[in-house]
Amino acid sequence: MADKIPDLHAEVRAGTGKGAARTARRNGMVPGVVYGGGADPVALQLDFNKLLTRLRKGRFMSTLFNLKVEGHDDVRVICRGVQRHVVKDLPTHIDLLRLKRTSRxxxxxxxxxxxxxxxxxxxxxxxxxxxxxxxxxxxxxxxxxxxxxxxxxxxxxxxxxxxxxxxxxxxxxxxxxxxxxxxxxxxxxxxxxxxxxEDDEAAEVEADAVPTTDDAEGDKA
Missing domain, CATH: 2.170.120.20 (Ribosomal protein L25, C-terminal domain)
Known part of the structure; x- marks a missing residue:
C-alpha cells in the first residue's frame, strides 16, 4: 500500500474576496480554499511556480495530497477544481477538499x-x-x-x-x-x-482472382 503521499505546501491567506485574491497573485501566489472534513473552510495561497509544475505533471485532480499549512494539522486533500486564466490557461484559483481516512x-x-x-x-x-x-x-x-x-x-x-x-x-x-x-x-x-x-492472405486472394487454363479456354470457346 502507498506509504508516501506527496506533500502540498500552502499558506493561510490574509483576507478573502477579489481584492485579497489579486494581491496574492501579484505576490506570485495562487489563491485557494480548503473545505470539507467537518471543519470550517480556510482561505489559502500556494506558490504559483510550484503549483504550475505539479499541474503540468498531470493527474493533479486525481492525486491525493498531504496538505501542510503552518499552524494547522496536516490533512489529506484532493483537488476539486482549478480555475484558469481564459487566455493564458494559467491557474488563478484552486479548491481543495479535506478527506478522512475512511473517505472514498x-x-x-x-x-x-x-x-x-x-x-x-x-x-x-x-x-x-x-x-x-x-x-x-x-x-x-x-x-x-x-x-x-x-x-x-x-x-x-x-x-x-x-x-x-x-x-x-x-x-x-x-x-x-x-x-x-x-x-x-x-x-x-x-x-x-x-x-x-497478411502477405500470405493477399497472395491467396490474388491467386483466386487469376483464371485457370481451363477457365481461359472456356472463355475463348
Missing part, C-alpha cells in the same frame, strides 16, 4: 506487470506485450491507497487479451468504469509474423 476517492493507480519470464510467448515466442492502460482509475479508501495494480503474466499465450476482470484487485478497490470489462493489455504476435500472414 477516485484516483488513478499504476499497473505493474510481473513474471514476464514465465510467459513463453514473450520469453521465447517473440510476442509483444502491448499495454493499453498503464494506469486505471479506481475508487479506493483515502487511508488505504494501493501503490499499484498487479497483472501476473504467468502462463499467458500468444493472442491473449487481458481484461480488468482478469486482474486480482486490491481489497476495497473497484474500477470507476464498472459497466464494461475494459482491456488492460494484450499479448500480440510479432509485427513481422503478422505482416507475413
Amino acid at each position: 476517492v477516485n484516483i488513478f493507480i499504476p499497473v505493474e506487470f510481473i513474471n514476464e519470464d514465465e510467459c513463453k510467448a514473450l520469453k521465447t515466442g517473440g510476442a509483444i506485450l502491448t499495454v493499453v492502460r498503464n494506469e486505471v482509475e479506481m475508487n479506493v479508501l483515502a487511508g488505504d491507497i494501493p501503490d499499484h495494480i498487479t497483472v501476473d503474466l504467468t502462463g499467458r499465450t500468444m493472442g491473449d487479451v487481458i481484461h480488468i476482470s482478469d486482474v486480482t484487485l486490491p481489497n476495497g478497490a473497484t474500477p470507476v468504469i464498472a459497466d464494461r470489462d475494459f482491456v488492460i493489455a494484450n499479448i500480440a504476435a510479432p509485427k513481422v509474423l503478422a505482416a507475413d500472414d
